[in-house]
Amino acid sequence: MNEQVTLFEHKVPQPLPARLRPRTIDDIVGQQHLIGEGKVLRRIIEQDQVSSMIFWGPPGVGKTTLAGVIANQTKAKFINFSAVTSGIKDIRKVMKEADDNRAFGEKTIVFVDEIHRFNKAQQDAFLPFVEKGSIILIGATTENPSFEVNGALLSRCRVFVLKGLEEEDILQLLRRALEAPEGFGDQKIEIEEDVLRMIAAFGNGDARNALSTLEMAVLNGEVEGDVVRVSRETVEQCTSRKSLLYDKSGEEHYNLISALHKSMRNSDADAAVYWLARMLEAGEDPLYVARRVVRFASEDVGLADPRALEMAVAAYQACHFIGMPECTVHLTQVVVYLSLAPKSNAMERAYLSARQDALDQLAEPVPLHIRNGVTDLMRQVGYGKGYQYAHDYEEKMTDMRCLPDSLLGKEYYDPTEQGLEGRFKERLAQIKAWKKKKEKEKESE
Numbered sequence: 001m002n003e004q005v006t007l008f009e010h011k012v013p014q015p016l017p018a019r020l021r022p023r024t025i026d027d028i029v030g031q032q033h034l035i036g037e038g039k040v041l042r043r044i045i046e047q048d049q050v051s052s053m054i055f056w057g058p059p060g061v062g063k064t065t066l067a068g069v070i071a072n073q074t075k076a077k078f079i080n081f082s083a084v085t086s087g088i089k090d091i092r093k094v095m096k097e098a099d100d101n102r103a104f105g106e107k108t109i110v111f112v113d114e115i116h117r118f119n120k121a122q123q124d125a126f127l128p129f130v131e132k133g134s135i136i137l138i139g140a141t142t143e144n145p146s147f148e149v150n151g152a153l154l155s156r157c158r159v160f161v162l163k164g165l166e167e168e169d170i171l172q173l174l175r176r177a178l179e180a181p182e183g184f185g186d187q188k189i190e191i192e193e194d195v196l197r198m199i200a201a202f203g204n205g206d207a208r209n210a211l212s213t214l215e216m217a218v219l220n221g222e223v224e225g226d227v228v229r230v231s232r233e234t235v236e237q238c239t240s241r242k243s244l245l246y247d248k249s250g251e252e253h254y255n256l257i258s259a260l261h262k263s264m265r266n267s268d269a270d271a272a273v274y275w276l277a278r279m280l281e282a283g284e285d286p287l288y289v290a291r292r293v294v295r296f297a298s299e300d301v302g303l304a305d306p307r308a309l310e311m312a313v314a315a316y317q318a319c320h321f322i323g324m325p326e327c328t329v330h331l332t333q334v335v336v337y338l339s340l341a342p343k344s345n346a347m348e349r350a351y352l353s354a355r356q357d358a359l360d361q362l363a364e365p366v367p368l369h370i371r372n373g374v375t376d377l378m379r380q381v382g383y384g385k386g387y388q389y390a391h392d393y394e395e396k397m398t399d400m401r402c403l404p405d406s407l408l409g410k411e412y413y414d415p416t417e418q419g420l421e422g423r424f425k426e427r428l429a430q431i432k433a434w435k436k437k438k439e440k441e442k443e444s445e
Contacts, residue, residue, distance in 0.1 A: 025073070174199060
């Protein structure tokens with residue numbers, strides 16, 4: 001018995017993120033597009049008019065915190081549900097209790113964290129109770145609810161999109177952690193502003209991650225008397241990131257993405273993977289890298305390997321679905337693929353050449369025969385007159401001119417012979433030769 005008392009008396013302290021979790025809406029940092037003064041979610045919470053909703057956003061941005069604030073604010077019974085540990089039997093039991101409470105005029109709010117982990121059958125178990133108003137469902141998910149939440153259930157919920165926290169938001173949280181009694185306010189912590197910013201940058205929009213890093217750094221700081229000193233080296237050791245961290249709006253950010261792009265362009269797969277790792281381990285948003293890779297697929301590979309764009313888009317989607325750190329392998333796959341792919345910048349050159357003519361001749365009229373004559377008046381003045389429908393011809397093309405008269409003969413697409421683009425070059429040459437032949441035949445008639 002004495003042993004049991006001892007165990008309960010010496011409780012393990014809560015982690016820093018849990019100790020600092022906001023209790024009121026004014027304590028929440030970030031998400032001002034939803035909870036700023038006069039914003040819709042703030043009004044819903046303050047007026048206790050909560051309806052079924054889904055909070056969608058990356059980890060550590062306040063989804064569970066918002067649910068906690070609603071729990072503190074509402075007069076309804078609030079039930080916290082875990083999608084990881086709860087089965088259909090648990091759901092039905094809670095739903096029956098909610099149904100009984102409704103008969104006595106009591107509202108029930110059910111919060112489901114990680115609702116995307118529920119399978120279709122589990123989600124379906126909620127549906128009839130949401131439909132008849134027995135419960136108000138609040139779900140939180142890091143995944144796109146369009147794909148992960150039952151359509152019938154989703155249609156009855158309002159979706160609020162939460163954004164990754166800005167660095168300044170996280171800095172505000174870190175400073176609060178150092179000052180608040182529930183944080184480290186009762187200790188003397190020495191930490192330079194640039195080191196605090198380093199932790200904020202490492203958080204990558206995730207408040208929980210940043211606060212956990214600060215807690216680890218303080219626990220491993222140098223103790224001198226009653227002062228704990230947290231140095232850059234301490235943080236580097238705690239994060240294993242050394243000096244990789246960088247300001248995402250600064251020069252090093254652009255230096256690294258440039259190094260990745262140019263390594264792929266130069267077909268240096270090893271260098272490309274290294275620069276990719278430098279960016280990701282520094283806390284760069286994988287979706288930013290994926291967007292640049294999608295651009296590269298057309299700018300530097302193009303029709304030399306048409307699959308390059310498919311691969312790049314697939315990698316972006318994979319990053320969106322599963323996030324860090326799992327998506328590192330998808331980005332590595334596409335970076336290696338693009339590095340080894342045949343290169344062509346014909347798409348870039350074609351557009352830039354056409355862009356210049358487009359800017360110089362913004363008022364150049366569209367030839368009448370390729371305008372769309374959708375009304376009698378338009379047809380009377382010549383819209384669509386002389387248009388030749390390519391599918392009506394054996395060759396599936398005609399010698400009809402499609403450029404403005406002032407640009408006739410201009411050529412923008414100049415294919416290389418790299419990879420599959422050699423076939424496109426051959427096909428283009430055949431088309432141009434056929435059209436020239438047709439023009440000469442007309443001239444000789």
